Amino acid sequence: MNMIEAIRDAMDIMLAQDNNVVVFGEDVGYFGGVFRCTAGLQAKHGKHRVFDTPINESGIVGVAIGMGAYGLRPCVEIQFADYVYPAYDQIASEAARLRHRSNGQFYAPLVIRMPTGGGIFGGQTHSQSPEALFTHVSGLKTVVPSNPYDAKGLLISSIEDDDPVIFLEPKRLYNGPFDGHHERPSIPWSKHPLGEVPEHHYHVPLGEAAVRRQGSAVTILAYGTMVYVAEAAVAETGIDAEIIDLRTLLPLDMATIETSVKKTGRCMVIHEATLTSGFGAELCALVQESCFYHLEAPIERVTGWDTPYPHALEWEYFPGPARVGSALKRMMEA
């Protein structure tokens, strides 16, 4: 399965299993979503469970909160993460705090899915990675899958979760494990072991990272598309790095990170989002707090530049394997 099919499969299973699950968003119903993630779900589960909405993101999240408080489990789509901002008030002020401010009388068991990241020449309004805007808000969980197997298991866990979950889908990974080498032919998920997805219901639990590559020289903390960029950089430099795919940014699997950094003594943090106040800053602080005496070099960050995502110069912006590789070499010399 590719990642689109895996995500669709998770929703399909949950719609069948729990009649409180509803799925909606812009172009999500009849058409099945601009990335086809909900294709066929309306025909199968009915237009009262899977439907189109007006083009109004605050409304999508606002009604989802109301439904969630009533007892439904809405799994909604924001067409692109770049279009979530009209819904930000509903997410940050409402969904995130409903449980706390009502002392548990009401809560918002919803999932807000959205395609994220660049690499498709989408320009500044189809390429953003706004994860830090969500991890900064108490009360939200934030998930970023990097492959079809995880996407399905994480989405099922997210739909079953009683807290609001932001589910960021790296759109450049929808069809294959993209490693930043845009000049090479793309590889489909059918050629990757993590493209093998069981048909049944299963969980990938929230809050558990995965070690994608064992290594001893340096720990690379990555998520989403950057997992494959890290793999390419490691292959190209021959540096024996340990690659950790965080999968869930919040709750964060600090135990796995700590064990690895204490073993390697070095840590690099990579993400596609802008640098300043990015999630990488949080990771650096946490690693510093728990592993300071084990560190042999300063923690490095490789990220997108602090500019809007440019259309024509996408590949100069994207933190690809060359940039990650040279940072790795620099680190090993330190």
Add this chain to the structure above:
Amino acid sequence: MAKPNSPIRLHVPEPAFRPGDTPDFSSLDIPAAGSVRRPTVDVSPEEIRDLAYGIIRVLDDAGAAVGPWDEALDSATAIRGLRYMMKTRVYDQRMVMAQRQGKTSFYMQCTGEEAVAVAQQMALQLGDMHFPTYRQQGLLIAAEHPLEELACQVFSNPGDVLQGRQLPVMYSFRDSGFFSISGNLGTQYVQAVGWAMASAIKGDSKIAAGWIGEGATAENDFHSALLYASVYNPPVILNVVNNQWAISTFQGLAAGDSATFASRAHGYGLASLRADGNDFLAVHAVSRWAAERARCGFGPTLIEWVTYRVAAHSTSDDPSQYRPQGEASAWPLGDPVERFKQHLIGRGVWSEELHAKAQEQIETEVRQAVRRAESLGTLNSGSKPSIKEMFEDVYKEMPPHLRKQRQQLGV
């Protein structure tokens, strides 16, 4: 009759026709051309509430200009308008081809909607500001903005005045009265109101025109715009282009079946008109009415343009997945270029021969302009905008952290 306490069912709107159906618009209420009255520009919104439900039309089925909204537009201006519409269409066709050839990543056509942007531009003045969506390229063409500059933006080449920063068609041409297109829906509608408020604060007589699709009227910012327009009475035209579709979503999901988009204005006590967007003369006359009203200090007008999105939403879209094949040709308001051409032929100032000659000449002109743009590079070949430029204009002056990042990139 349903009894209280019996199960309630959610209403989910659905379009009348889906793929496989035969579209039939005979139930659509289309008033005869010339049948809607023309009030004076100082009319109070209260007195014209009915005009939000009719359709102002000038061109009748035979192509004659009839009724109170016929301005007897002079032939030279009219022919200019026809040529701008033809040029808009030719440019669109050319750029779609360029996208298919891999010369750019993306393109959006306005096929069938040319009259709306072209005629409104011709009814406004230099110094006015449009806040367009991605489907008003006709504004630039009718402003005679050099076509080559539009094409350079689409190709993201070194001739692109936006340095390849923006997605194709998200133009910005201040000198042609064309505000920078954002891409986020609805955000700029309320900014148009702010621009118009500024004109009033400064005691100027410039006006602003906001543009939005019927789908995007669902966004909160649409309602913010109407509210501010109502409270401060600034000189603004609030255009709603109702082309029936928002990607795969039909206008009923923006609540278009419950009430016309024009009637949204009534809750705010705003003047509102509804007009045939495929009728060049109606668009020109109605736009001029609203512009005059605004310029005389009588305040905003919302205008719903009834039209149809003939082409795909964008080059990434395939409408055969969600609407019937024949829907565009079944659309009862016809094609704006064809209708205006017939009118001018009927007037005796145009002919099939002149039209064919104009078409050929426009095709040559567009081909040459696009070629000149191409010679500077396309998205995937030739030179690109300078990499250094990526870090410019994030701020007026580059802060130290960006300077450092630019050095890291080695440019």
